[in-house]
Amino acid sequence: xxxxxxxxxxxxxxxxxxxxxxxxxxxxxxxxxxxxxxxxxxxxxxxxxxxxxxxxxxxxxxxxxxxxxxxxxxxxxxxxxxxxxxxxxxxxxxxxxxxxxxxxxxxxxxxxxxxxxxxxxxxxxxxxxxxxxxxxxxxxxxxxxxxxxxxxxxxxxxxxxxxxxxxxxxxxxxxxxxxxxxxxxxxxxxxxxxxxxxxxxxxxxxxxxxxxxxxxxxxxxxxxxxxxxxxxxxxxxxxxxxxxxxxxxxxxxxxxxxxxxxxxxxxxxxxxxxxxxxxxxxxxxxxxxxxxxxxxxxxxxxxxxxxxxxxxxxxxxxxxxxxxxxxxxxxxxxxxxxxxxxxxxxxxxxxxxxxxxxxxxxxxxxxxxxxxxxxxxxxxxxxxxxxxxxxxxxxxxxxxxxxxxxxxxxxxxxxxxxxxxxxxxxxxxxxxxxxxxxxxxxxxxxxxxxxxxxxxxxxxxxxxxxxxxxxxxxxxxxxxxxxxxxxxxxxxxxxxxxxxxxxxxxxxxxxxxxxxxxxxxxxxxxxxxxxxxxxxxxxxxxxxxxxxxxxxxxxxxxxxxxxxxxxxxxxxxxxxxxxxxxxxxxxxxxxxxxxxxxxxxxxxxxxxxxxxxxxxxxxxxxxxxxxxxxxxxxxxxxxxxxxxxxxxx
Amino acid sequence: xxxxxxxxxxxxxxxxxxxxxxxxxxxxxxxxxxxxxxxxxxxxxxxxxxxxxxxxxxxxxxxxxxxxxxxxxxxxxxxxxxxxxxxxxxxxxxxxxxxxxxxxxxxxxxxxxxxxxxxxxxxxxxxxxxxxxxxxxxxxxxxxxxxxxxxxxxxxxxxxxxxxxxxxxxxxxxxxxxxx
Numbered sequence: 001x002x003x004x005x006x007x008x009x010x011x012x013x014x015x016x017x018x019x020x021x022x023x024x025x026x027x028x029x030x031x032x033x034x035x036x037x038x039x040x041x042x043x044x045x046x047x048x049x050x051x052x053x054x055x056x057x058x059x060x061x062x063x064x065x066x067x068x069x070x071x072x073x074x075x076x077x078x079x080x081x082x083x084x085x086x087x088x089x090x091x092x093x094x095x096x097x098x099x100x101x102x103x104x105x106x107x108x109x110x111x112x113x114x115x116x117x118x119x120x121x122x123x124x125x126x127x128x129x130x131x132x133x134x135x136x137x138x139x140x141x142x143x144x145x146x147x148x149x150x151x152x153x154x155x156x157x158x159x160x161x162x163x164x165x166x167x168x169x170x171x172x173x174x175x176x177x178x179x180x181x182x183x184x185x186x187x188x189x190x191x192x193x194x195x196x197x198x199x200x201x202x203x204x205x206x207x208x209x210x211x212x213x214x215x216x217x218x219x220x221x222x223x224x225x226x227x228x229x230x231x232x233x234x235x236x237x238x239x240x241x242x243x244x245x246x247x248x249x250x251x252x253x254x255x256x257x258x259x260x261x262x263x264x265x266x267x268x269x270x271x272x273x274x275x276x277x278x279x280x281x282x283x284x285x286x287x288x289x290x291x292x293x294x295x296x297x298x299x300x301x302x303x304x305x306x307x308x309x310x311x312x313x314x315x316x317x318x319x320x321x322x323x324x325x326x327x328x329x330x331x332x333x334x335x336x337x338x339x340x341x342x343x344x345x346x347x348x349x350x351x352x353x354x355x356x357x358x359x360x361x362x363x364x365x366x367x368x369x370x371x372x373x374x375x376x377x378x379x380x381x382x383x384x385x386x387x388x389x390x391x392x393x394x395x396x397x398x399x400x401x402x403x404x405x406x407x408x409x410x411x412x413x414x415x416x417x418x419x420x421x422x423x424x425x426x427x428x429x430x431x432x433x434x435x436x437x438x439x440x441x442x443x444x445x446x447x448x449x450x451x452x453x454x455x456x457x458x459x460x461x462x463x464x465x466x467x468x469x470x471x472x473x474x475x476x477x478x479x480x481x482x483x484x485x486x487x488x489x490x491x492x493x494x495x496x497x498x499x500x501x502x503x504x505x506x507x508x509x510x511x512x513x514x515x516x517x518x519x520x521x522x523x524x525x526x527x528x529x530x531x532x533x534x535x536x537x538x539x540x541x542x543x544x545x546x547x548x549x550x551x552x553x554x555x556x557x558x559x560x561x562x563x564x565x566x567x568x569x570x571x572x573x574x575x576x577x578x579x580x581x582x583x584x585x586x587x588x589x590x591x592x593x594x595x596x597x598x599x600x601x602x603x604x605x606x607x608x609x610x611x612x613x614x615x616x617x618x619x620x621x622x623x624x625x626x627x628x629x630x631x632x633x634x635x636x637x638x639x640x641x642x643x644x645x646x647x648x649x
Numbered sequence: 650x651x652x653x654x655x656x657x658x659x660x661x662x663x664x665x666x667x668x669x670x671x672x673x674x675x676x677x678x679x680x681x682x683x684x685x686x687x688x689x690x691x692x693x694x695x696x697x698x699x700x701x702x703x704x705x706x707x708x709x710x711x712x713x714x715x716x717x718x719x720x721x722x723x724x725x726x727x728x729x730x731x732x733x734x735x736x737x738x739x740x741x742x743x744x745x746x747x748x749x750x751x752x753x754x755x756x757x758x759x760x761x762x763x764x765x766x767x768x769x770x771x772x773x774x775x776x777x778x779x780x781x782x783x784x785x786x787x788x789x790x791x792x793x794x795x796x797x798x799x800x801x802x803x804x805x806x807x808x809x810x811x812x813x814x815x816x817x818x819x820x821x822x823x824x825x826x827x828x829x
Binding site for chain 1: 655658659662665666668669670671672673
């Protein structure tokens with residue numbers, strides 16, 4: 001019953017998407033405001049209808065309605081309620097409905113928020129977003145419908161893929177989708193700016209918060225994915241340069257480039273075409289991500305829900321969108337008035353330019369690495385994989401360059417600076433950075449780029465905190481305030497700047513995590529019987545027993561391991577090898593002891609013979625810094641979002 | 650924007666779209682197996698029917714079609730009529746035999762499968778813990794391997810064998826090898 005309501009609501013939403021696409025265009029053509037209003041109202045109606053549709057699907061899950069094919073394929077009677085409610089995005093069809101629902105929600109918010117402030121671009125924005133919604137709803141309804149019935153209904157469902165029964169995986173897709181979908185709004189405003197040939201700051205004002213929000217969501221989504229890979233897949237790592245990971249990383253990079261270069265347009269009226277290019281590319285890459293995951297064109301560990309048949313539709317959809325967007329960009333770009341030229345290489349705008357080149361070069365290398373196997377496979381019949389060695393070789397230099405710029409960019413003034421002034425501001429930080437780099441090998445960081453990265457972390461840290469202290473001092477002197485009061489005022493009055501710098505500090509902590517975990521991971525593979533011990537780092541681990549454990553929908557072999565370290569309480573670690581009832585493939589549940597210094601990570605393997613088990617044990621320094629650093633990054637973005645517009649036109 | 654950049658941009662977009670269009674036609678099942686042209690790993694396993702053991706190397710001197718299947722596998726049902734047909738057609742050949750490996754399965758379920766869908770009459774080895782399947786790099790069912798008289802894997806076929814497979818794919822190899 002609920003599924004029919006959901007199905008019907010989606011159908012009406014599809015019809016209204018056609019209205020959303022067409023009505024504003026009619027309104028522009030005949031200069032009739034009422035038509036544009038109709039478009040706006042249908043945006044709200046679509047949002048309501050798709051909310052109803054998503055709720056209908058979720059209710060069908062909660063009711064164990066296995067006569068719905070999608071429910072039967074992704075749930076079972078034993079599936080806990082938490083996963084039941086979130087199984088909606090556990091498969092292809094539901095994910096797409098979820099995508100469309102998020103899009104409709106964002107469209108409605110945009111139609112509500114920007115209606116009065118952006119009268120010129122609004123009709124175009126509505127029409128473009130209507131086109132996008134239409135494309136997605138056609139896909140949902142006709143090529144991958146989550147509303148199909150299964151008759152006769154099976155007594156129990158096939159259960160959710162056990163790997164997805166994990167909190168990390170529950171939150172990974174929604175955040176990622178929020179990031180992907182969120183970029184649709186700035187994209188629509190950018191296209192409207194192109195169509196109306198008004199590349200000035202109007203569209204940037206409308207989209208600053210949207211871009212920050214989407215980028216933050218994408219960050220959270222990617223980190224949740226990494227966290228899930230680390231905790232659930234049991235290989236001791238968090239990032240594998242898998243094509244689908246790359247697909248989320250590319251829009252992250254170009255979105256980040258946009259967030260920086262857009263400041264140049266606000267301040268100096270430069271980079272207008274470039275900014276349009278960046279935001280269009282960011283959204284195109286977001287769609288590419290969806291395409292890669294959903295079409296099955298690239299097979300990867302993410303192949304949970306693929307179907308080559310739909311690939312053709314998504315490809316056509318993407319072709320229309322890409323050719324329309326980039327065609328329009330090349331066609332109209334010359335109409336935008338580009339203003340002043342770069343004054344000096346010693347200026348903030350120049351540092352942003354270099355920053356953008358690094359980020360876009362990074363995105364291009366990821367794109368090449370992702371598509372290269374596909375190209376080889378298509379043009380010859382060989383199978384290649386591009387893995388970590390390629391990305392490490394290309395990406396580490398880019399990351400080091402970005403870090404160096406991160407120290408310079410925020411401090412160096414706009415327009416021009418002088419060498420003497422720079423020397424004053426950067427010399428101490430630079431010296432500290434160099435000294436740290438030189439001393440790093442004595443602290444065990446013998447790897448070249450590891451040492452340089454460590455030096456750069458100190459360099460950037462000193463410039464950032466140095467700047468904060470300097471600015472606070474100025475305020476203290478001027479308004480005779482206490483140090484803490486002055487700092488507080490500084491940080492709260494200029495949220496954009498200090499939010500941004502907070503993102504930088506988060507990045508530094510993350511980079512420290514990458515250096516620690518990337519260069520200093522220790523790994524042991526061994527067999528242990530009851531009573532056997534082994535040592536890794538300063539830990540000594542003893543296998544006490546291997547027992548059976550069970551919960552509602554799984555049973556497991558569970559090893560009990562005592563981990564001891566001089567001067568600390570002994571710990572008990574319980575790695576499991578789980579078999580979920582409906583599935584024959586066992587999944588590993590690594591036991592992880594996490595501290596600020598290092599993670600101890602134990603994976604239980606197969607039983608080799610009676611009483612002897614295989615184990616894989618990792619000691620990975622500073623992994624938790626990655627999670628902490630990314631949290632600080634996201635908080636920084638939210639802090640920056642709290643401040644509204646700065647420039648008036 | 651410079652004209653050259655426009656061309657580069659549009660060219661890149663077109664190239665990516667073209668690549669995807671071509672890529673969609675790739676069949677993900679055509680993954681070359683690294684085991685082709687390598688000696689097949691020998692196995693000895695209990696026979697599904699009639700007791701006794703089955704040893705692959707006992708068939709040296711003949712071409713052996715090793716078919717991995719299981720009663721739990723839906724595509725195997727689709728493949729089964731062709732296996733029946735092929736077994737009947739090649740029963741009199743002295744240079745070719747067929748061998749089934751029933752993996753991740755119970756003997757009862759497998760026998761019920763053969764009783765229901767027909768028994769092609771060639772022997773099946775039991776591999777309940779998928780030891781053979783892992784040695785052979787099987788990751789789906791059905792999968793078939795063609796082993797030459799010297800015991801070397803010459804071909805792998807992922808997914809159901811299709812009618813005409815023997816004539817189109819296997820015979821050229823078999824005849825090519827016997828020609829001087």
